[in-house]
Amino acid sequence: MLYLPIFVPLIAAAAAFFTKSNRVRPWIAVAGAAAHSAIVYRLLAFPAGGADLSALGGWLRLDAPGRIVLGFLSVLFLLCSTYAPGYLAMRPERDNRVFCANILVLSATTTWMVLSYHLGLMWVAMEATTLASAPLIYFNRNQRSIEATWKYLLIGSVGIALALLGSLFLSYAAIKGGVETSLLFDDLTRVASKLSAPWLRAAFVLTLIGYGTKMGLAPMHTWKPDAYGEAPGLVGTLLAGGVTSCAFLAILRVQRVCRAGVEAGFVRDILIFMGLFSMAVAAIFMVRQRDFKRMLAYSSVEHMGILAIGVGVGGPALYGALLHMINNGLTKGVLFLSAGNIHRAYGSKSTDQVSGALKRTPLSAALFLIGFLAITGSPPFGPFVSELTIVAAAFRRGEFVAGGLFLVLLAVVFIGMGGTVLAVVQGEPREDRPPNGFRDHFTTAAPIVVFAALVLLLGLYIPRTLESSLREAAAALDVKR
Amino acid sequence: MAEWLDPLLILALALNFGALGVSRIRAVVNVVAAQGILLGVLPLFLHGGIGIRGFLLVATTVGLKGFGIPALLLHAMREVEIRHEVNPVIGFMSSLLLGAVGTGLAIVFARTLPLAPEHANTLIVPASLATVWTGFLMLTLRRKAIMQVLGYLLLENGVFIFGLLALEATPFLVEVGVLLDLFTGVFVMGIIIHHISREFSSTSMDRLSELKE
């Protein structure tokens, strides 16, 4: 059963790859994503008698955090793929064979990544995810996009190589500690207290840097503005919502092992430091950012920082962090896709050229504005709830300085981001940027509206099943000491 | 056979310096390939025997690191007819000096690490750290895209050396997966280098800094 969500998208990818028609292919992607969602729904809605599903001798396993991420990923991929036909229809000159196939492959590798319950296997899946997403960034086939792809690939690969070193350190920590372990996460956590502390610590640092590179924590984030800036909005969403969530899941699993070892304070401090550092870097670069897609990339860096802080604080903040992962991903969907539409309509993504989007593409611009308000933590949208949960948890756990800095940085981010967003949506379109025929269309707007509706929903009402799964996942990741 | 381990690792270290010191890209590729083959056979010299699984692994490693990947890179070079000089950011002597300092520090640092007794006297950890360091040097001090791929390979080699320590704990499937990923990664990088040279008519990274703040 667990193989299905991996292989079905792969089969669909093959089908897309061998389809001749540029028009039909996107619909195969939609079908693949729908099938994937159906399978995931089946997996989540009908759990096998309460126990986690597992396969391959426990190497593949759908645990509580995995269920959250997997469910979220399937929604993300489904919505993004429904955006694809409308988007690709506007780019008839481009061959979308690789694009459509790779979206499906990415869906498969991210699923694989989520299901991997073995330290090594997870690494392999993560690297596969990197490789699957690289061609997507190169969709535009110009100098800028190739530069972005190159940077994405090289920095990501170097980072992930460090994560491999970290994983090896972790296994060596077991050897040094004199314990036999299978490198399955449960086993590792069980024997964590016996692991050699210095190796465990180094392992944590390396895996954090490694998966942090994929997540986009500063200062490993440098590929992000380039990749997100040059990739189509659709790909930006998948990267900022999907791939980062996978990397986040990896960090969640590793930190649990390290926390269960002797280094809870160490893990907490480093994660909070990284989180705050990422937020600060993002904030600094967002101020007076002219390129609104790069700005979104920095926003992603910021939110990865928030996730890191949430995990660092631990306890009740874990719940907030998991919820925030979902909120951030969905809101990024709103932002990247609407920004993509605005980019299309103006042929530019710089505020020097773009203004008055509310007049040119009213729906996309309004959604962009809503996305901005949501992502900066304004009620009544989802991120508000999760951010407040994290802050409150930080205060509860006595992290007053971190909580305070968190809020200060949120304020700076708001100023930085707001300046750019408002410059884009308000005012009058420039005379020298005449309308190029792109208008809001049902196929390119409807998925964004759904994203926005979900973001609003999560700010007003969290379904009982989601709530209980989140609690379960937070409990599974938390380490009671 | 374990007594051969340290000399071989010293050889690997020497190859690191070779990679930093030679000026033609083709030569660097060959150095890295040689190191790949060397590392590929290292498991044979570990404490205790390795089973059939180990032989398979050795074969795959040698095949990919020693022949597959270098062939890919050389193919990419031929395709794009790039100029064959390394074109470093800082001079070869300085690179070598940095590499030497790093290697020395790695040896000193490795002494302070809490190693299991059976590993305490081998060069595995220092060699691993030094190779990772060399990889980073290549990545940050060389201009050509292909040199960075080679740097990445060196980095990966360093990780691989460390993997020797944890070989028994690492499942075969993972090892193969890692190698496959590496190969695919380099394959994709090769394709991109191809596109870079087509778009920019050079693979020097100086041209690849359009995207910036």
Next chain:
Amino acid sequence: MGVDAHPAGWFMSISLVLWGAATVGLSGVPGLFSSAERMSGQRLGAILAVLGCALGTAGVVEYWRSGATASIVAPWRIPEGEFAVELDGLSAFFLVPVFLIPLLGSIYGLEYWKQTERRRNGRKLRLFYGISTAAMALLVVARNGLLFLAAWETMALSAYFLVTTEDDDPEAREAGWIYLVSAHFSTLCLFAMFGLMRATTGSFAMESIGSGAITPGMKGMIFALALVGFGLKAGLAPLHVWLPGAHAIAPSHVSALMSGVILKMGVYGFIRTATLLPSVSVGWGAVVLAAGAISGIVGVVYAIGQHDLKRLLAYHSVENIGIIYMGIGLALIGRSIGRFDCVVLGLGGALLHVWNHAIFKSLLFLSAGSTIRATHTREIDRLGGLLKATPATGACFLAGSAAICGLPPLNGFISELLIYLGLFRISTGERAASFAPAAAGAAALATIGALAAACFVKAFAAVFLGSPRSHEGSHAREAPAAMLIPMIILVCMCFMIGLAPVSVAAPLDRATDRWIGAAVRDRGRLLDFAPLDRVGAAAIALFVVASIVGTLLVYRVKRTASRASTWGCGYVNATPRMQYTASSFASPLVGLFARMYRIRTVRPEVSPVFPRRASFESETSDLVLDGVVLPVFRFTAWVFSFARLTQRGSIQAYLFYILIFLLILLAWR
């Protein structure tokens, strides 16, 4: 879960309030689906708004009638969220302006912001007008931190869209942006505040915190965050930076809503938080009192220097918020030293001033709006003599001016009187710690009153008296009935509270109940400490005497007077341009407070022979905004811009960062 505190149904006070809020919240929606070219959507919206506000007011009246605190608690499926609402005396008190001003504003908008004339933004304005009203109604009844924050931010954001109604105007965008940033800062302060309260009490429920349950440090932090967070929204100087621009640029009935009601939500939040916290030390009370006094003086001093009618009014909001905070500070001092008469008077005065300010400031903004509609300018020095062309508007503005200056027999006097009484009462006490701030507060309040009077003499005189100074001013026409009726209603309210102040005593006592507690309540109610009956009688006496004397004069003059031009001290060729301008009028006061402004003057060079046409300009800018906040922000952005040097596109550098960071973290202990 889901249990009503009282056996009640749809007609329970709190339900009525919620229904009213929902109705008014949706009042802008029909407009979205009706033609932008026709009035039908706006008419339907106005009907819904009036209906909703009436329902809400009915809920408040029902609460006052029954006297029973009503609450609804329902599950709300977000973490630690709960749909907990309650209608108590304090909430009911604040609900009155929340429902009153939008009701009048919607009617006013029928003519002032006609859909047929404002096709581009009329629908947007009405949508957010309704939403912000509903959010405020929810805000004051919310009893869960998350619900409170959600309502708070909904209000703040809809207010942003209201400020930027005309978003093609760069000035509106600028003002809106400053507002939005301030609002967000305020929300973040509240995040921290509720986070700390959550850490103390273990839930987001807004319940009283026992004095044993909180450490003094925590209490101080929460209090400070409340002061800053809510102060930002209320526009307490020096946190007022957003206020003048936003109020000036918004459509006038929006300015009325913002100044009259939205600011008060900051006041409400602060009072509510202070209600939840156990008594704070005298020092905090003194800080609030001082903050209020400073805000009052800063506000009015800046108001005097303004050339823009609506900016002038906006700065007066800063002033009046200062007066309100003085009352709150007084009450805090009273509570911490056990002087409950001062709590009754201080809080009572502050709350009554909340009503009063809502009434007269809305009145002023609405009449300023009809002036602007008639003349198409906000420049005071371009206006003049409008009382002849627009007598009703002028009379309304005059009534508002007298009220805002705290002059009897109007409502502003009553609330200031209560605060004065409290200040004097405390200053007659023994404790030096409370005596000194109270006495200084009384003197400050007196100064504020005199300065406000000066300012409104300037404003009213320059706009409505004398002769028109420009072409725009001389072609004005009186506002239509839909605009005048709301203004006249507000004027009546000014007089009602001023002449019969006893009528507000009961709602005020209900509102201060929570602070005082039943045990102490028996010691006295507002009427026991404030002779409102006598004051009312005196006001009526004044009314009567003035009417008699006035009639006498008019009777004499009517028979004998002849008309001529103004005596020019011998000069006979005076033109309207030679009238004393508002700027000249204000100049002695501006000179006195010159250090508080940044004054920019452009002096003409006058050549001795054959002087050419020359002009003199002077402009006062806000020391806090233009002198501190904006430069600091610009400087920070400039410093930040250096960080960009680290990201110049070199992948080698990027990989180097990773290496460095790796080494740092590995060395981490």
Next chain:
Amino acid sequence: MHAIVHNLIHIAVVLIAPPLLVGVINKVKAFFAGRTGPPLLQPYYDIIKLFQKGSVISETTTWVFLAGPPIALSTAILVSLLIPAAGSAAPISFEGDLILAAYLLGLGRFFTALAAMDTGSSFEGMGASREVTFACLAEPAFFLGLATTAKLTGSLSLSGMFGPELASHWSSAGASLALVFVGWFIVALAENSRIPFDDPNTHLELTMIHEVMVLDHGGPALGMILYGASIKLFVFAALLVRLATPIATRLPIVDWLIFGVGILGVAALIGVIESATARLRLSHIPVLLVAACLLCGFGLILLAR
């Protein structure tokens, strides 16, 4: 019964006596100038004559112009009923009447200034501007003084604050009260447009304050203004007298005598000052008013020891 008689006397005095004060001042000034001066009752003659005259009204003006004088007069009358005169309480007295008194005067000032502005003349605008400016500085001094007496007597009504209770404090807090007296005297001079603040007799409109505001008023309106101004002067004089001699004997007649002598004394003092000093430069006026604030403030601080 006693109270009613007292109140009737009070009302009669405050309505009839004020113009006499102006007469006394003028007489004192004339004495110092070595002139005979106008008769003591000249202000009465002026006011009566003005009430009988017709008036010329500017075409620029509106009803506000006509509203000024009656409101100024009626507020002054109302205030005069709030202040204690002789030993007993004022006809209207309640807790907080001091604030009502101050704000009633403010109301009168507000409308006088508006009426001035209604003419559209620069001169009257200047006067109005100065009037409201200086009021801003006089007001805090007035309130600080009030706070001092309130603190001493523990009462919040003028009748209580300036009642017999205050007398006992002259021995214990005499310095404070003396400071307040001096401060208030300055305020009284400023509020009533006396030298050194304003010279009612000058002929340069540019340098005047109060008089220039009423340039355009004539006939009954001017009469009302003059009458109101004299009542205001009386009010301030009464407060000063009660501050200095807050005594109440058992004999009302004695009380009234003391009060009358006191009032005349204040008027004479003003006359002396007007004769002995010159008008200040306009730019120096704020300094003097701030000094008055400081005096009253020191008076208050002395109590806080």
